[in-house]
Amino acid sequence: MGNKSSLLLREEEIAQIHEETGFTPNQIERLYSRFTSLDRNDCGTLSREDFLRIPELAINPLCERIVHSFFADSNDDRVNFRQFTRVLAHFRPIKPNKENRLNSREEKLRFAFKMYDLDDDETISRDELLNILQMMVGANISQDQLNSIAERTIVEADTVGVGKISFDDFCRALERTEVEQKMSIRFLN
Numbered sequence: 001m002g003n004k005s006s007l008l009l010r011e012e013e014i015a016q017i018h019e020e021t022g023f024t025p026n027q028i029e030r031l032y033s034r035f036t037s038l039d040r041n042d043c044g045t046l047s048r049e050d051f052l053r054i055p056e057l058a059i060n061p062l063c064e065r066i067v068h069s070f071f072a073d074s075n076d077d078r079v080n081f082r083q084f085t086r087v088l089a090h091f092r093p094i095k096p097n098k099e100n101r102l103n104s105r106e107e108k109l110r111f112a113f114k115m116y117d118l119d120d121d122e123t124i125s126r127d128e129l130l131n132i133l134q135m136m137v138g139a140n141i142s143q144d145q146l147n148s149i150a151e152r153t154i155v156e157a158d159t160v161g162v163g164k165i166s167f168d169d170f171c172r173a174l175e176r177t178e179v180e181q182k183m184s185i186r187f188l189n
């Protein structure tokens with residue numbers, strides 16, 4: 001880990017990030033060293049291409065969408081360390097009595113919902129759902145079957161009858177799902 005990773009992180013930054021994300025100072029240091037190794041140009045921020053070098057992401061069928069979510073708060077298509085940890089915090093496993101706002105069930109659901117809702121209109125349309133389904137199952141299922149899965153999912157989830165899924169519908173549909181488990185990625189081993 002050379003001197004690069006110890007170069008920039010100050011005590012107070014670590015404290016702020018710990019407060020915000022729930023990562024321990026030790027985890028923050030490790031994330032930082034990962035961050036700097038992805039930051040090929042040493043500019044203190046990551047580009048979309050930098051993210052594609054994270055193996056845990058590259059193998060995820062939703063890779064592109066997850067990477068996109070890192071850039072939601074970014075104006076210049078770059079992500080700094082603070083933004084990086086904030087997004088990763090959503091994937092922190094929930095531990096009893098140690099829940100942090102960012103990795104609560106609600107925030108995990110909100111994060112997942114945004115991955116579907118490409119145009120940010122707060123609803124998931126049939127096309128948006130289809131898009132995700134295609135990424136997840138790839139070529140294993142015919143287009144007709146996918147269409148009918150999307151159709152059925154919307155009909156079942158949409159309680160208002162507008163042909164779209166709202167965030168409330170989404171939460172209700174996932175009520176019995178172990179979101180906490182599914183939305184946890186062990187980024188630090």
Ligand SMILES: [Ca+2]
Pocket residue numbers: 116117118119120121122123124125128
């Ligand atoms: Ca939408």
